[in-house]
Amino acid sequence: NAEVLQPYVIGKDLNQRPDCSASRWVINFRNLSLVLAEEYPDCIDIIRRKVKPERDRNRYSQAARERWWLFERSRPELYEAIECFGQVLSISLVSNAVMPVRVPTGQIFAHKCAVFALEDFASLAVLSSSAHSAWTIRYTSTMRTDINYSPSDVFLTLPRPVPSTDLVELGEELDRKRRELMLGRSWGLTTCYHHVHDPDDHDGAVTNIRDIHAAIDEAVMRAYGWEDLDLKIGHHPTKIGIRWTVGKEARFELLDR
Secondary structure, X not given: OHHHEEEEEOHHHHHHOOOOOOOEEEEOOOOOOHHHHOOOHHHHHHHHHHOHHHHHOOOOOHHHHHOOOOOOOOOHHHHHHXXXXXXXXXXXXXXXXXOOEEEEOOOEEOOOEEEEOOOOHHHHHHHOOXXXXXXXXXXXXXXXXXXXXXXXXXXXOOOOOOOOHHHHHHHHHHHHHHHHHHHHHOOOHHHHHHHHOOOOOOOHHHHHHHHHHHHHHHHHHHHHOOOOOOOOXXXXXXXXXXXXXXXXXXXXXXXHO
């Protein structure tokens, strides 16, 4: 059965589990014919009992009714794009943290996860920067204090800088130190950044994450060639609450640039 079982990652896993791991498993027959799928009787029995009745009631898709043992929208382009990667960057589409994490491939990603066909630490640094978060807050919708991340409106329109050695090193440091903090405290990503964005939290491990983010912001500005920009990094009010980020004037200026 392991041949047709895979971890299934949802947005809540990325936001709330300390290791961002999948909280459940899913049966994935990929493109197997029904004859071959029935070679896994335990799994096909579950699909026949729990999925087929729902598919039989689907009036809008003949393919969904006829191929009831397969995912209706399997997004093969995604998995083809990342099949050579050991890790990918992913972000929950609904989140207050607005932070990507590196997660293993070989998993199925739910529709509330944005998956970037990137695994390098420089990209992790850029997408963890205040430039990315400011761009996101400006160009996507919000839900109270959460961001409704739109890859087409945000990621595809963001002019990313050329990767630098600094960005690689800082992205790796952020990934390592943040993982240590989250696992050590049993914090998910949302809780971790609740502490980072809290001006009254002076915990040494938390301030270390702030320092790494400040260094990332400075490295991103150097990569853009904007070393003249006075970032004034600190706790500042934003559309989604108090954030550890660059100052208001710097946000407006970098968005203009």
